[in-house]
Amino acid sequence: MSANLTHADWQRLAGELSFETRAYIGDAFVEAASGETFEAINPATGQRLARVASCDAADVEAAVGHARAAFNRGDWSRLAPGARKQAMLRLAALMEMHINELALLDTLDMGKPIGSSLGDMAGAIGCIRYNAETIDKLYGEVAPTGEESLGLVLREPLGVVGSIVPWNFPLMMTAWKIGPALAAGNSVILKPSEKSPLSALRLARLAQEAGLPAGVFQVLPGFGHTAGKALALSMDVDCLSFTGSTGVGKQLMQYAGQSNLKRVYLECGGKSPNLVFADCRDLDAVARHAAEAIFHNQGEVCIAGSRLLVENSIREAFVERVLAHAETMQPGDPLDPASFMGAIVDATQHARILDYIRQGVAEGANLRTGGQAVSPVAGGLFVAPTVFDNVTPQMAIGREEVFGPVLAVFGFDSEEQAVALANDSEYGLAAGLWSQDIDRIMRVSRRLHSGQVFVNNWAGGDMTVPFGGVKQSGNGRDKSHHSLAEYSELKTVWMSLAT
Template sequence: MNAQPQTRADWQTLAQSQAFETRAYINDDFVASQSGETFETINPATGVRLANIASCDQADAELAVNHARRAFEGGEWSRLAPIERKRTLLCLADLMEANKHELALLDTLDMGKPVSSSLGDMAGAIGCLRHHAETIDKLYGEVAPTGEDALGLVLREPIGVVASIVPWNFPLMMTAWKIAPALAAGNSVILKPSEKSPLSALRLASLVKEAGLPSGVFQVLPGFGHTVGKALALSMDVDCLSFTGSTQVGKQLMQYAGQSNLKKVYLECGGKSPNIVFADCKNLDAVARNAAAAIFRNQGEVCIAGSRLLVENSIREDFIERVLAAAETMQPGDPLDPESFMGAIVDEAQYRRVLDYIRQGVEEGARLRVGGEAIDAESGGLFIPPTVFDSVTQGMTIGREEIFGPVLAVFGFDTEEEAIRLANDTVYGLAAGLWSQDIDRIMRVSRRLQSGQVYVNNWAGGDQTMPFGGVKQSGNGRDKSYHSLEEYSDLKTVWVSLAT
């Protein structure tokens, strides 16, 4: 796509002319599912069907796994010199760059996110691919400290066949986080995109083909988790499973690994992230805007959303007013309008789920400050405005459970110790934030927060050099940085005797 869309009208014109790939990508070919079954993918901003997508199941999974294993054992990719894998992946990144507007459009149409956000995701996806491509030929093995009669080598080798199951909220960016290190390390990868957002993954497959990856090294199986996802997780010939999604599904996948071949399982699951604002922080307006964006960005459909706002009581009322003012500027709009901050909720089921949580919040006694009702959009789309609850307690459902929507729960606290206790009183541990000008406090609190990531005087900061993942029931995997390459490789030790 050579056009450079700038306005809502530009994006609408592109959307009207957009064609969709609807078939699975298996062994270098686009094919229908073996059953012939399909499922609909719907534009949540309009309710209009976009396409009928091939619905893969166990038969398709077995076929793809066989091709992936054959490709891995053949060595055309797995034994290729790292510098050559690097060149191919950089070529793929260049193709993604050249087609970024189309890829962004597909994610916006598919799951309802604002196109400006989708373009940001494309930059992240392309950057991730380039980062891992550039890293793979710069990682060294180890030489063990032995005596003169032996040489001990520690090598890293690709793990084999990797199945990557990705979510719908950041379709292509999450895909890149999974497949970039797995492919860079020399594995064969089978991608299962969410049934709610498969379009960009299928378009990516055509770019992979154009980049020249060998047959069977990368394949895409659209379909449902309980069919093709389960089949991949139970496969005796899948060596590693990487997943981003709900904690409930993550637990099921670990059980499937145990029932099959003890494949390695790396999970990035749910979150109920605390965002702590101390009274000594400066520029409350800027902090309030950040706190609002931390939950309302991407319609709140973000695993690290700052959904629990903990505010020191001495500034709480004033600070909430500032958050409400910021929320007013973050209303949902047409996802194809570059000026829209929020878009549509991904589908009817998630839309009803979010509204049910809002109803529970009211029934359980939380104080509704703004929002709370669905927007009756002329387009027929699924829109929910920024919603803020105050006077939330730990016993309330909206204070404990991951909503995955634009719903903010505000808690008050009086002391640093109380803030830490509230922040850690959750089964999750994906992200946490704190705002303060006291460096001693920053270091104390950062160390005590039970979270895989802590953001200080920002929310969601970081780049490809920083690992991304959680603790507790938020999972055990790490995306981004060279640490993710460790997940897609095995250690091998070689002991060479020099005495004979």
């Protein structure tokens, strides 16, 4: 069992691992049409894992052709719901059989701790199963007409869906995108991040083994400015689903307007506030959750609780507890099950995080702990958990998404001030609220401008609830039945019965 594997076991398994590096187009693994490749680097060691096919517009055109042909043939789009369900359940079963391998691929590719990767795999498998089980349980509608007419509301697949996923949760985000899109009957083209393509390519092989028809699921590794842009500009892609930065999300919407007005669903940046009121029950437990909310996955989390808002009457005592928990969350070898934090995904992101830390010091924030690169593994890219106090909304670390293990602490004296601070952001992906006052919980939850509010927890939820943001955190929702609606079209059929 995965839970019983030791650090040495994971190191051995990593050494035995092989990598699929070719694109999956149609029903075959092929090199990029240009022959170009890019390096996959292990950020924990700096060592090259593989060279991966670098797809561009020519590969996108080929994949879109296969996807459209499969959709038009009805190999998947018109397959009986029960048959699609069984194919997706086979895929989930294969993913479960290869859970250690898939987890290792994400850990080696982007540096997250193996324990976190295993949790991601469980979530990805659950997502595929959840969406498979919904396929034969969704009904159409009969409109309330008079006896002379019959109005039917049918739900049909859109066609070709392009999914562009991020590097921080490679396979879990992939499942969130492709699960409902496939369940709805679409053909899906996946572009994984160039920073973490390996698990997506392994998933393609498993999808092939599960019996998904040719052209229904394809994987194009490559860069956003080449393969991603080509998907967004394609006149034959009907929908684009993206998780990543707000800046790139805006570009994709422009490309959609320049092409065929394809639907664009975006889950973009975040600068999530975590509000702690003085009446919360257990300061130490809440402080641990607050630390986990920012240091989990090295802070490379769209909903990271990067803004900690604490009532001033308890702020100093609370921050001291957060600092104590941060000491127990130091980065380590991602292959060690005991490591809470792993490596930063690449040198660019590593330098960006350190630049924000230097800027925080220069702007006058109080650096309480961390703030430096560390080296638990020689050659790796690691940053210590970092906490700034006395942060103001004007500081870069208080407004901009760092996407690293950097916590900005604010103080407040009243509920009104707390809500104003929390909402003073261009983002609105998530928010946390810690209090035992049910009246306050109801008031503040409604006033927070956020797609999701976690009350007396952080990042709670499962596949039954939607995930997504407001403002410049994007639109649309992943997870739950609501996500299937985004990958399907409503068709009205009106029948005259009185002729």
